Amino acid sequence: MDRFAEVDDQYDPHTVQERIFSYWDDVDAYEKTKDHRADGEDFFFVDGPPYTSGAAHMGTTWNKTLKDLYIRYHRMLGYDVTDRPGYDMHGLPIETKVEEKLGFENKKDIEEYGEENFIEECKAFAEEQLDGLQEDFKSFGVWMDWDDPYKTVTPEYMEAAWWGFQRAHERGLVEQGQRSISQCPRCETAIANNEVEYEDVSDPSIYVKFPLKDRDGHLVIWTTTPWTIPANTFVAVDEDLSYQGVRATKDGEEEVLYVAEECVEDVLSTGRYEDYEVVDEVSGEEMVGWEYDHPLREEVPDAPSGEGTCQVYTADYVEADRTGLVHSAPGHGEEDFERGDELGLDIFCPVGGDGVYGDSAGTYAGEFVKDADDDIIADLEAKGLMLHSGTTHHSYGHCWRCDTGIIQIVTDQWFITITDIKDELLDNIEDSEWHPQWARDNRFRDFVEDAPDWNVSRQRYWGIPIPIWKPEDWDGDVEDTIAIGDREELAERVDQDVDPESVDIHKGTVDDLTITEGGTTYTRVDDVFDVWLDSSVATWGTLNYPSETEAFDELWPADLIMEAHDQTRGWFWSQLGMGSAAMGEVPYKEVLMHGWALAEDGRKMSKSLGNIVAPEEAIDRHGADAMRLFLLAQTSQGDDMRFSWDEMAEMQRRLNILWNVFRFPLPYMRMDGYDPEETTVEDVADDLELVDEWVLSRLQTVKDEMGTHLENFEQDKGLEALLEFVVEDVSRFYVQVVRERMWEEEDSPSKQAAYATLYTVLEETVALLAPYAPFVSEEIYQTLTGDAGFDTVHMCDWPEPDQQFWKQGLEGDVEVVRAVEEAGSNARQQAERKLRWPVKRVVVDVGSEDGSDLAGTVEVRADLIADRLNAREVQVVPAEEDWGELTYSAEADMSLLGPAFGDDAGRVMNALNEARVGEASIDALEAAVSDELGEAVELDAEMVEFVRHTPDGVAGTAFEALDGEGVVYVDTTLTEDIESEGYAREVIRRVQEMRKDLDLDMDARIRLELDVSDDRIADLVREHEDLIREEVRAEEFGNVENGHRKTWEVEGVEMEIAVETVAAAEA
């Protein structure tokens, strides 16, 4: 790009974006930036891999934008940043999508299609999704290593998981065993607790009577899952709760029912009993050991009947709710399982992975469990064991992918027994620093403390095969199994011929491999890993460890990871668990936990609510830079973000202000041939004017603030500081002040100083902005630096404050000037005097200073204030003095004056209201009133309220600055001299407007004809002919024949103005 080239009048994000994309391409900007930092200190960032199903949504966009910001920022700090993106590509969600695509209904369809074929389909699908995601991420300017992402489906990544798992196996943290798990009967696999989605459903609500064996009566239990009753093994009570046996009457028949005392009334009315009497009262503890008959013994002959079954036990999950007695089936419920295990009871689960009863379920065999509910209810009713059967609404778990109701069953699963190293995990947490800190100390710690063993096995296809080979007739001792750590080891130990270089280690390949050692043949277990295990090894998987070791030895563990708060239980956790199990430490040092992107209505974005905003739409409307700024203006510290089109539009507007600031000096710099290398701010240090020094100092402050904010991961505060500097300081103040210097036709040291200042401000501003808004920053940087700068702004060093230009006292001074200016403009507005018209004088009456030298500052900066307020003179009244020209009147409070003066009150009031005094004191007022009335009057301070009066033509407005305060008075009294300049300026403005109508070049010369209807005004205007001539570039005054002619009314005076270019006149 040519230096100081002409740029678009308006900031158009899309043309900028397109131009920069192709520019980056042309100069290999990304590669050059990385090379530029290749020798820097390492910074190991690890990308949390998004799941490859569907396009990037606003949440992912926010996440990647944050990552991009901090990666760019660290590069500017000099680090050699690891930026390999990752994709999580295995797992059930992709399997179900592919099943849908192929029209499959269950596992049998997959088996028929062939495992290997199915895996290929899954891989192709995931790759396709990956391409879409990459394009999305590139579209808003994320710079990561798109040519070499890590994928959880490649052999070198998969073996990272094998390796980690092998380490855990070696430490004795791998176990196989029965567990109660959530099973999706459609997907026929266990699903993780965090994959269970709860929905409100209607279910049976039954109260069942279990006949007691050695005594009269029944235990009454309540359940919403009749299908679990065949597996009933015991009934649980709370040991401290008080239970009652009640003799209840219904339809003339009596029976004894045992329920918790607190539940008696409710249970009996639910069962429509007419009357009851308490016949027994026992504690839960006393009931332990009571035996009962299994309610479905005839239907399910295999139902639990062994040692210790069908008895009452205590359990801590019992509450005095419903009946206070809990039907417990260790073959199903998780808590039941744990208690049953503790009690040493046999586990009975008559249900298969597909949710269908097996042969052990007796008459229910072959039925799907939920379908069997009705039969079971009918059977219980027929046997007279149903106390009440109804329905209830409650939340019930469903499979997150296919929405099928989950069932709890007990199956064989593989676990990493992280409960064995719970203390180690809790210690390791301390080694990571989190932003915000509460995320670690509250949320994460709570979760880790309660976390159960990690079930890592899934009975599916599209995943990393569990690398365990077990011997024939295995007795369940994990020590007798073989865990393979990588492809090399696989090739060495298996019986078949395997090429470690080319082997794909998905299920289709490894299932048939066997190992024979010590005369025993080992076969692989069928399962694949839970997909959460895949990403848990990302910190070494992304470095291709263990197949490559160099990068790992240098970099591991990760310096930084950043994800949304749902990952507390996801990736943050899985990495801690796997890192601790395999490495004995937490694999990341620093965590940034951001929030979720909510829709404009404050709800989460979802299809069903129809409130989704796609990133493409945002880019379409406002451009990638504005979208990024919007996202980065949100706090990244755990809070959710509320999407807002208005705010995004506002960001575009602010970029437009930057654009205007940027393009304003370009024509002048071009005309004067300004050379930034020849004339730096250091070179012109002696010629810098106050505002130059000031804006340079502000720049140092902003650099300092941004550095601090970004270090604290408060990029929102950093952005705010930068944009405020651009809008408030540079645009609203500096450019306003400096414009006149640039308009000067002659080159001058002052002008060079202004160029150097503005150039420096702009160049450093876009460097600061570059990590946030990479496109517009690049465009501005390239236009400013041309061939003299880096190929890309992203190669720049992060700007650091320069003490030479950092003058905080000066910043304070200008703060005062601006406060005075603001109050002065306000006063002008009150007096209805436009800024174009000079005012005779401005009086700054300092009220209090409170340690700061407010009066002194105003005095020193009087010229600047005069300039800003277009005042002929600035007077300062110090804090200890009053401005002599003020007068005060008083308003009487008649409720106090009346009683005090009785009949004289009226006279006193009139005198009071008319009095004018030079100071707002009760003594002065008394004197004035006494004088008026000719007699002494004693007044009380409470009786009056003083009102300040300014002289005619003067308006005042209060201001505050630097812990002090005061009032700015503007004297708008007209003099001929002022009128003369005022009218002249009115003429100038109108001529300028007409030049614009004609679309004249800035340096075009004109002939001007001026006809003012009022003679006096015409004379006044003539006095400033030279000023007019210069300002509007008029070669001459005279008759205009074919020019642009217009009649204006200026302050009630008619003026006819005509303009033509000199060239046109000559032609």
Added chain:
RNA sequence: GGGCCAAUAGCUCAGUUAGGUUGAGCGCUCGGCUGAUAACCGGGAGGUCCGCGGUUCAAAUCCGCGUUGGCCCA
């Protein structure tokens, strides 16, 4: 049902760490500027600080109980 987080102007958010008269930007409205100009600048109006209770001389801020939203867990 439990844990964590949030609720402040019409909108988006500061202010809560450490109690002391709630601020900004946008929007609205009134004005100004007119060589950055389909830009820019100034003034004004606008608040039950989610509700209720408590602690305190004093609560947006601390505590308790709710309501609504978000994440996670059951």
